Amino acid sequence: MDARLSFVTLAVRDLAAARAFYVGGLGWEPALEVPGDVVMVQVGEHLVLSLWDLAHFEAEVGPVARGPGGAPVTLAHNCRTRQEVDAALAAAGRAGAEVSAAVERDWGGYSGYFADPDGFRWEVAYNPGPIGQAVLP
Template sequence: MDQRISFVTLAVVDLEASRRFYVDGLGWVPELDVPGEVVMFDVGDRLVLSLWDRAAFEAEVGERAVQGPGVLPFTLAHNVETPARVDEVLDLAAAAGADVGPATDREWGGYTGYFADPDGVRWEVAWNPGPIGLRVVPATDTSARG
């Protein structure tokens, strides 16, 4: 697995309030803005900050976001070139001792799975065929970009 982060996702209780803070308050310009679901920002070279509705976050991750026991209310994402590479990275994480969930085809067209590091931080390993997802994948395999 490359040493990098592709997305930082924060599960937020009130997406509109968070949007107002980042867009109206800080002057950030969204890369993607889906009202009621998600707001994404380009925050660096191949790095996106995603503010995601907490209920949708909990539905995809499969656990309730809480303080203390449970999954933390954010994930770190590692985007890869192909669906097969998602499985390879998850296998690598499992071999390293991570708690790994199976990868799944997502309704938005991607293929993702999750693993937890020793502290319970959730990493999403994702193949995202959309423009914003492909933008964060290193340019080592241009055939995956169509």
Template sequence: MGRMEQRVSFVTLAVRDLAASRRFYVDGLGWRPEFEDPDEVVMFRAGPLLVLALWDRAHFEAEVGATAQSGPGVVPMTLSHNVAERATVDAVLSAARAAGATEVSEGTAREWGGYTGYFADPDGFRWEVAWNPGPIGQSVLPGGGDPV
């Protein structure tokens, strides 16, 4: 009553070219849309209680407001796709490149004990592909348990 539950329901990305983004995620990465309006939005089930929405930038701005166009750099956020095995990081990065992703970094062993690499989708949104052997990394894998 009167409080916000600790969870995220949608992650929405404002995209320049919805058709190109759809091709990347559907044809390139093999994702299946759960809902789509070809002129406005494509939505993917990304977890039991999570949807990734690709929203045409003009429609996004009409509802949310102008997006920042401050020059070079990346949007100050990443999306992460965690995997159960270290070798899977390289396989997913390779599949993303084959789908047309821009390589940001190859898989790299991290100080904290994991292994991660990055790619960028057609709009430059950074995706981290991560093997995180720690408890929180394992908790976000299918069957890993959801504390919320």
């Protein structure tokens, strides 16, 4: 099996709210929409973010864990500069996200976080190291 990721699927409680955040708020363009079921956004050359209605997700995949705290996963968006990090976090805030301001990190970069309407956390980072630069378009 190739080391590759094709889709990231988020099971969302309110598909309309998720669409409003990602499409209306962040300005991302849907590549495919099935009303009431799924919204898919091409987020990389070979990568799609799929926002899938929770009930439809559970019908196919099975029950999801519920409880306090955030999901034990983060998504990440890397930027070329610290200023781009601040701008991206500000855009997420304007779209309605809960935002944690970016700070200098011990690993040599600069990052902050935002949470989408379902609480999925996104790291927005400037990573000056080789791996951080490798993921930039």
